[in-house]
Amino acid sequence: MSDNPFFAPSTLAYEIPPFAEIREEHYLPAFERGMADQLAETAAIAADPAPATFDNTVVALERSGALLRRVNLVFMNQDGSDTTPGVQELDAEISPRLAAHEDAIHLDAALFARISALYEARDTLGLDAESLRLLERYHTRFVRAGARLSAEDQQRLREINAQLAADSAAFRRNVHTDTLARALVVDTAEELDGLSPDAVAAAAENGRALGHDGAYVLSLKNFSNQSELAQLTDRSLRARLLDASLNRAVDTNGPLAIRMARLRAERAALLGHPSHAAHVVADETAGSVEAVSAMLARLVPPAVANAEREAARLAEAAAADGVTDLAAHDWAFYSEQVRKTAYDLDTSALRPYFELERVLHDGVFHAAGLAYGLSFAERPELTAYHPDARVFEVFEEDGSPLGLFVADFHARESKRGGAWMNELVSQSALLGQRPVVVNNLNIARPAPGERALLTWDEVRTLFHEFGHALHGLFSDVRYPLFSGTAVPRDFVEFPSQVNEMWMTRPEVLANYARHHETGEPLPAELVERMAAAENFGQGFRTVEYLAAALLDWAWHTVPAGREIADALEFEAAALAEAGLAVPAIPPRYRTTYFNHVFSSEYSAGYYAYIWSEVLDADTVEWFGSAGRPVRESGEVFRRELLARGGSRDALDCFRAVVGRDPEIAPLLARRGLA
Structure with missing residues (x-):
């Protein structure tokens, strides 16, 4: 396929992939040639008769696999953002082959021998700090991938990795399929009483798009507690919606989760660790299972106590409606009622002040200008991978x-749930590449001619994901291995969580929170009530999150050889043991649709969000301290942390910004757990 657009670097601006030319049939030939090319490149490195040097071994490895890197970044983005049956079939086929390809490199004895020789002599090589770290990271990667195992154990490792890759692809395919299948179809607008008019119109538009003309469709978000539960007055409809959410992929993904946990535990044992969690955390900032377990255990009792206090207030509100058995599908609804009465705040009434385009330009982009001097210009002539996806060029303060x-902000049938950041081109001085990054959200598409109005949580998500985008855009490293968000998993959420602070900073909020019809600013007293109401609900949010984090932890601290008979029984027992069996607060993700840990890189790592929030809360306090101008603080944060990627120890980056080790007190205060 000589015209395959992946076979040569893109000639477009910033090497953005030539999406107008890319077709599905280009992927497989590009993957196959890309893997073959890289294996030939690494074989040449291993067979080089010259003694190993940093340049002819480590730098050569960094240069290898250019074609495979190009196609893989584009394919991964399409699989999440705009999948098709053909893409899903290829994902199922190519995932185990990619795992085998990685094993072929990491388990190459001759290649590892060259890396080991350099590693042993590292103090004599005269390397600069980034190059020395690159050598050390390569050595660690090969060791953690099994380079020191016997031939027999390496063969078993290859088998495990291939099966896990196949199972991971199947898991996310099952979640996507069942999430679409369980979308709630409602016949009349009256049944949606409580939703705002724009939300009802969006449900009608969703119904039309999904082939249910005349009906209203509530598509499921990737998490358990669907956002509509806070407004729907029909209790039975709330119960149906939550039931559809909680029971996704039970039959298909329950057995897969059991097998994946067993295989991960077996692999960890081969590599000398008592559990998969121990293997994962050994290379994260947390460092040990004990450190993570201690932090999570410390948070559970005050979080549950906080949630119980909230439940008592909700029960009073529910009793006024004659509801004496407060259930999980009632929690969000009566939380909203309490906010209305106790704080005089109707969160649905806030939506007209949060119009998507205004939040993006006058909020997210404006904050990036205040803190970092950035400006943005849309480039409509640059074609993205879907008509919904828009391309912006980003400029420094000097132009x-x-x-x-x-x-790419709108939900569609071809997009998986949730919100995330991808890279299409990773920054690297070695390869002469500048960054191209993507933000995906799942905001309901408005009716034709209407504007997209956001919930407060969607505003937060927009700022959060742009924090990941900044991490990629500001990357200023030499080597691809360190680019952008290539940092420890329990550190990667930290910059994105810090970026959430701008949504409530007065100088930013006042700039974007304006009524989409009148232009009136969000009233100051409403801002104050929002801040007070934000504290109510921290018990629910913390318990919901901790339940998911400890569920992930339970699955991945299982030792090799332990048999699990039923996934949901294991889940229930794990939550009870953790002190989080709160029937009215289901985990943010249940096992069978927990894509973070069974189909992405967060296995034994979902704790990262709260671990990173310790750093985040501490940094937000630092940003507002010592009377520094925002622009000055932004430059420090960018230079010492965002620009560094993985080229320096993560906690050293934090210390270079804040000037000390992190402290947990700001997080406890923020979460109402002090």
Whole structure:
């Protein structure tokens, strides 16, 4: 296929992939040639008769696999953002082959011998700090991938990795399929009483798009507690909606979760660790299972106590409606009623002040200008991978170009749930590449001619994901291995969580929170009530999150050889043991649709959100301290942390910003757990 657009670097601005030319049939030939090319490149490195040097071994490895890197970044983005049956079939086929390809490199004895020789002599090589770290990371990667195992154990490792890759692809395919299948179809608008008019119109538009003309469709978000539960007055409809959410992929993904946990435990044992969690955390900032377990255990009792206090207030509100058995599908609804009465706040009435385009330009982009001097210009002539996705060029304060930002905000049938950031081109001075990053959200598409109005949580998500985008855009490293968000998993959420602070900073909120019809600013007293109401509900949010984090932890601290008979029984027992069996608060993700840990890189790592929030809460306090101008603080945060990627120890980056080790007190205060 000589015309395959992946076979040569893109000639477009910033090497953005030539999406107008890319077709599904281009992927498989590009993957196959890309793997073959890289294996030939690494074989040449291993067979080089010259003694190993940093350049002919480590730098050569960094240069290898250019074609495979190009196609893989584009394919992964499409699989999440705009999948098709053909893409899903290829994902199922290619995932185990990619795992085998990685094993072929990491388990190459001759290649590891060259890396080991350099590693042993590292103090004599005269390497600069980033190059020395690159050598150390390569050595660690090969060891953690099994380079020191016997031939017999390496063969078993290859088998495990291939099966896990196949199971991971099947898991996410099952979640996507069942999430679509369980969308709630409602016949009349009256049944949606409580939803705002724009939300009802969006449900009608969703019904039309999904082939249910005349009906209203509530598509499921990736998490358990669906956002509509806070407004729907029909209790039975709330129960149906939550039931559809909680029971996704039970039959298909329950057995897969059991097998994946067993295989991960077996692999960890081969590599000398008592559990998969121990293997994962050994290479994260947490460092040990004990450190993570201690932090999570410390948070559970005050979080549950906080939630119980909230439940008592909700029970009073429910009793006024004659509801004496407060259930999980009631929690969000009566939380909203309490906010209305206790704080005089109707969160649905806030939506007209949060119009998507205004939040993006006058909020997210404006904050990036205040803190970092950035400006943005849309580039409509640059074609993205879907008509919904828009391309913006990002400029430094002096007008020089920085990179491209692709914004893909609306939900559609071909997109998986949730919100995330991808890279299409990773920054690297070695390869002469500047960053191209994508943000994906799942905001309901408005009716034709209407504007997209956001919930407060969706505003937070927009700022959060742009924090990941900044991490990629600001990357200023030499080597691809360190680019952008290539940092420990329990550190990667930290910059994105810090970026959430701008949504409530007065100088930013006042700039974007304006009524989409009148232009009136969000009233100051409403801002104050929002802040007070934000504290109510922290018990629910913390318990919901901790239940998911400890569920992940339970699955991945299982030792090798332990048999699990039923996934949901294991889940129930794990939550009870953790002190989080709160029937009215289901985990943010249940086992069978927990894509973070069974189909992405967060296995034994979902604790990362709260671990990173310790750093985040501490940094937000630092941003507002010592009377520094925001622009000055932004430059420090960018230079010492965001620009560094993985080229320096993560906690050293934090210390370079804040000037000390992190402290947990700001997090406890923020979460109402002090």
